[in-house]
Amino acid sequence: MAGLKQVQRQTGVALWRQIADRIREAISSGAYDETGMVPPETVLALQFGVNRHTVRSALAALAQEGIVRAVQGRGTLIERKERLNFPITRRTRFTAGIGDQAREMRGLLLDEAKEEASAEIARWLGLKPGEQVIRLETLRQADKRPVSRATSWFPAERFAGIGEAYRTGESITKAFAELGLPDYVRATTEVTAAHASAADMADLELTPGAILLIAKAMNTDLEGVPVQYSISRFAADRVQFTIEN
Amino acid sequence: MAGLKQVQRQTGVALWRQIADRIREAISSGAYDETGMVPPETVLALQFGVNRHTVRSALAALAQEGIVRAVQGRGTLIERKERLNFPITRRTRFTAGIGDQAREMRGLLLDEAKEEASAEIARWLGLKPGEQVIRLETLRQADKRPVSRATSWFPAERFAGIGEAYRTGESITKAFAELGLPDYVRATTEVTAAHASAADMADLELTPGAILLIAKAMNTDLEGVPVQYSISRFAADRVQFTIEN
């Protein structure tokens, strides 16, 4: 399991942050499932080869994130530890994909705009650059916990009113259905990773240094005509993607 | 493009490192392709709202990575900027997948061991826990630049000698072929992201704070019998995954 060995000194990233990352990882890998607690501060300090105060800074950061809760005299309890699985297939849908892994799924519309397609968007949607597209900024939550922040583009002519449909249905699938598109398929998905920007940190309730999994996806209708291009930014410590071939 | 606006103060990560990350991203997004140079230090300092010395620390780190090169009197030149695309399909192969994006592809065998399958490995390979498996530690390079570090497990009985076959062939596909398995398919792939460990930083020539894309993959033969389970760790700034459905 997570070999909690010595940390090596790295410039530019505070030791307590590196240690916080290591402990967070150990927690989510289930290393402390037996006790439901993090080892005592003195033990962690010894394992990582740092001062106890440094470990305390790390644990304070994790407490701030809501991952652990310290109780004087008892120890430091682990609060949460789930990682949602997100299957990527031809029938990928965010809400259904998460399925029974969470009780309540919501999609919130943060912003809507009609704009001219950039060269890249036009290419993905099979339009000419400058044609009208609707851009939706959405935030997706699983049990009130933010999971991803997405920017989606739709051909404006075909999907007029999709913003309102999304706002009421709280999912792309329902919005498409309301606009007369009962079914669609995932054509391509590109996955990369990056550090979270300040804006994404705020929306996804992340802390500095957090990682994003970025999925650029294109959906088509059953005839293969592009209906949506989206760039979704997932909190990397809350999800994993599964590709079944 | 990459809106190089003010950085917001984040505890635990040095400002110069955050700025280095932002500039690296801007470079790889092609923001400075016209000039082939990063803007002057004074301009960057103004854009980010920090002191010029802080920008200099960031640029020094990027120079250390080989991404930029400062020339006194002229400016700071951009050295490299490629991101390899790695398609994930039923026929995913590392070497062929990279294909024409690099001239020379190599797979180096770092370590080989015969061991008992853990519960997880056994599950993936369809074995009983404790059955013998062969574990290979490999490093994959594109044009001498390390791209990924992988740990792979194979059923020991069926693939005895795969270590030697990999060492000479420098690819899994060739090693399989040599052992009488001319073809195989990718069954499942799970993608996550995490910070690089010290060991991976060394092997992949990464700098502190670097991100990994982690792909856990299972390959089967044409009858659907598992032949390989692997955990590959990619330098996130050097690759992207593409899933075509």
Next chain:
DNA sequence: TATGGTTGTCTATATCAATAGACATTTTGA
């Protein structure tokens, strides 16, 4: 060849990060 724009170097100061040690406070269980 002179000038403006650029990177390189130096000094100084304030704040943050990390270590070190001591002791208080709380919980659990013998």
Next chain:
DNA sequence: TCAAAATGTCTATTGATATAGACAACCATA
């Protein structure tokens, strides 16, 4: 009820980080 084990708080010191200003060195070009 006491002792052990755990987290909480305080003081002090050192080195890394960030800002500020000034000037040197170098390059391109008008």
